[in-house]
Structures are given as C-alpha cells and as structure tokens.
Amino acid sequence: MGEPTGMRLCNAHAGKVAYRIDLTAASGHSSRAGTEPTAVHEGAALVALVQGLNDPDRGISANVGSIHGGVAVNVLSPSCTLEFEVRHQADTDPDEVLAGVLEAVAEADRRLSAVGGHVTIESFIDYPGLETDPSLAPVAAMVDLVGCGAPGPVGFGTEGGLYSDRLGVPSVIVGPGDIADAHRPNETVAPDQLEQCGDVLRRTIYRFCSDDGPAAVGIAPVDHPS
Incomplete structure (x- = not known):
C-alpha cells in the first residue's frame, strides 16, 4: 500500500468504525427542562459514553468529531446530530467495544419515542485493522x-x-x-x-x-x- 510512511515499511495499523447518530424530540419552552427528554441532552449523554471508550492500554481511541443541535437557549432542543469514530487494534471486535453505546442508543430511543421523537444510528465507515x-x-x-x-x-x-x-x-x-x-x-x-x-x-x-x-x-x- 502506498501511503506516507517516510519510506518506513509498516505491517500493522488500527481498524476504524464511524457512526452518525440523529436524535429528534418534541420542541417546547425551556422552563419544562427536566420534565421530558430533549435531543441535545440525550446526545450529550451519548457523547460522554463515547469518550469513555478511550483505552490506550488496549489501543482503542474514540472521538466525537462533530455535534450539532438545538434552535435557541430557551427552547427544548428538538434535534441533535453527532458523528464519532472508534479506532481499534486488528484483534479487537469493534462490536464488543460499542455494545454499551448501542444499548444506550436504544434506551434513548425509547425515552424520546415517548414525546414523539426517535434515535437512529448509521455506520458510514468500517474497515478492519x-x-x-x-x-x-x-x-x-x-x-x-x-x-x-x-x-x-x-x-x-x-x-x-x-x-x-x-x-x-x-x-x-x-x-x-x-x-x-x-x-x-x-x-x-x-x-x-x-x-x-x-x-x-x-x-x-x-x-x-x-x-x-x-x-x-x-x-x-x-x-x-x-
């Protein structure tokens, strides 16, 4: 493979998966915060979970590269989108690494469904180590x-x-x-x-x-x- 290695021969690299999560919820006045779920609050909880995946000892790095959501400071956020990646060693199963995040996505979807919202997750990069x-x-x-x-x-x-x-x-x-x-x-x-x-x-x-x-x-x- 021709890549910039400084002409150093390399035989190993990490694998990578990347996901996009879209969250929707009911809009409303911010005085109701804490009484019903919002897209940004649920998204922020998922960001914290992704950050917790970082494990240098296992060669696992996780990064939330972008997050967008909300409409105004006094409005319960009706939407949120975030994108994240996880890099892992060749002998690591990314599905195992992401199991907790995927479970949390399902739980967030159940909470947001109660107010007419939903959560979807889509993989857009997946290559092995x-x-x-x-x-x-x-x-x-x-x-x-x-x-x-x-x-x-x-x-x-x-x-x-x-x-x-x-x-x-x-x-x-x-x-x-x-x-x-x-x-x-x-x-x-x-x-x-x-x-x-x-x-x-x-x-x-x-x-x-x-x-x-x-x-x-x-x-x-x-x-x-x-």
Missing part, C-alpha cells in the same frame, strides 16, 4: 527491497486491512511523505524520498514479476542501515 506476519516471505522481501529494519505499525488506516481481511492477501505499507503534513496547507514530500520510492518500486517489480529476480536485470542488493 491490519497485522501482517513479519516472518512471511513477501514481507521479508519487502524489508530487503526498502532497505529498512523490521516493519512496525503506522497510526492511520489503509485499504491494506481490507485486502488482508477480505481477500487473505498479505499487505504492507510504504511510501514517501509524512502523515503529519497531510490534510493541511502546503503539504510537502521530500525529493529524496520520491527518488527512493521510485527505486523501491522498480526493485519490487523486478523482484516479484521477473522469473530470475533482480540479479537477472542488474539490480544490486539494498544496503541496510547500521
């Missing part, structure tokens, strides 16, 4: 081709998890650039990394697509750093 065995021959070949040490994890997701999970195809990640520069103005890629990437791609094609391997076409072994 990646954890490719570094002892596999193709991975060892890529270590040689990239000219690096043992592969390690990367902090963002790629299609590699899908190829591995759905197709059983071992996947690794390497490419020029730094993810810290992504999705912001003035993204840059160092010219020397572009040159290194081109060389790695040529070597990879020769190694995997040539009957005789790189020696047959005069490709010298890559020197490993000390």
Whole structure:
C-alpha cells in the first residue's frame, strides 16, 4: 500500500468504525427542562459514553468529531446530530467495544419515542485493522527491497486491512511523505524520498514479476542501515 510512511515499511495499523447518530424530540419552552427528554441532552449523554471508550492500554481511541443541535437557549432542543469514530487494534471486535453505546442508543430511543421523537444510528465507515506476519516471505522481501529494519505499525488506516481481511492477501505499507503534513496547507514530500520510492518500486517489480529476480536485470542488493 502506498501511503506516507517516510519510506518506513509498516505491517500493522488500527481498524476504524464511524457512526452518525440523529436524535429528534418534541420542541417546547425551556422552563419544562427536566420534565421530558430533549435531543441535545440525550446526545450529550451519548457523547460522554463515547469518550469513555478511550483505552490506550488496549489501543482503542474514540472521538466525537462533530455535534450539532438545538434552535435557541430557551427552547427544548428538538434535534441533535453527532458523528464519532472508534479506532481499534486488528484483534479487537469493534462490536464488543460499542455494545454499551448501542444499548444506550436504544434506551434513548425509547425515552424520546415517548414525546414523539426517535434515535437512529448509521455506520458510514468500517474497515478492519491490519497485522501482517513479519516472518512471511513477501514481507521479508519487502524489508530487503526498502532497505529498512523490521516493519512496525503506522497510526492511520489503509485499504491494506481490507485486502488482508477480505481477500487473505498479505499487505504492507510504504511510501514517501509524512502523515503529519497531510490534510493541511502546503503539504510537502521530500525529493529524496520520491527518488527512493521510485527505486523501491522498480526493485519490487523486478523482484516479484521477473522469473530470475533482480540479479537477472542488474539490480544490486539494498544496503541496510547500521
């Protein structure tokens, strides 16, 4: 997979799920607050639950990226929408992580239904984590081709998890650039990394697509750093 790893070979990354929750309720005067549920109050409770999913020791991160709702400070909020994501390790079942949140969504729906409202939840991102065995021959070949040490994890997701999970195809990640520069103005890629990437791609094609391997076409072994 070609992604900005600084030309460091990576064999693992987290999986990710993302959801949108829409809540509706009856509008009313704010003096009735506390006597009936509101969309924003129920949404805020769900935000707190999502925040509680964060567990660095298990490699789980949860973030509510956006929340919108309400119409005025003196009106019981008739609507609220929030979007959140959960990133998890390849061997973690996201359904297990989210079980408490999904149960709370159902409970909120029951409360809001009593005032003519409802809650819906929709998944809009779902990709598995990646954890490719570094002892596999193709991975060892890529270590040689990239000219690096043992592969390690990367902090963002790629299609590699899908190829591995759905197709059983071992996947690794390497490419020029730094993810810290992504999705912001003035993204840059160092010219020397572009040159290194081109060389790695040529070597990879020769190694995997040539009957005789790189020696047959005069490709010298890559020197490993000390």
